[in-house]
Amino acid sequence: MLSCSYYDGDDYDFWFVAEDELRPCPFCGNQPTQFIGSGANHGLVRCVTPLCPAGYMDWAPPKKWNTRPIEDALCAQISALEETLMIACQLSPGPE
Numbered sequence: 001m002l003s004c005s006y007y008d009g010d011d012y013d014f015w016f017v018a019e020d021e022l023r024p025c026p027f028c029g030n031q032p033t034q035f036i037g038s039g040a041n042h043g044l045v046r047c048v049t050p051l052c053p054a055g056y057m058d059w060a061p062p063k064k065w066n067t068r069p070i071e072d073a074l075c076a077q078i079s080a081l082e083e084t085l086m087i088a089c090q091l092s093p094g095p096e
């Protein structure tokens, strides 16, 4: 039985989004599954890949599933470092 403490309305399509709007699972990289059914849990998201650690998490609203502040901050930091590295490589005299 599904349970969710996020639901706060009567619109059963409240959670549902297009599949391409969902980010891949942060643990295994597979696309998550959206719960299809009647009731307040319609559209909630979870990874159902066997043995994936995220499979033990509760079903979540798509917005919560897609919200990853640490991952986003790390990706921004990596991009900035890659840019700095490219500049450093261009300024380097290279092998003699």
Ligand SMILES: [Zn+2]
Pocket (backbone or CB within 6 Å): 025, 026, 027, 028, 029, 030, 047, 048, 049, 052, 053, 054, 055
């Ligand atoms: Zn997963």
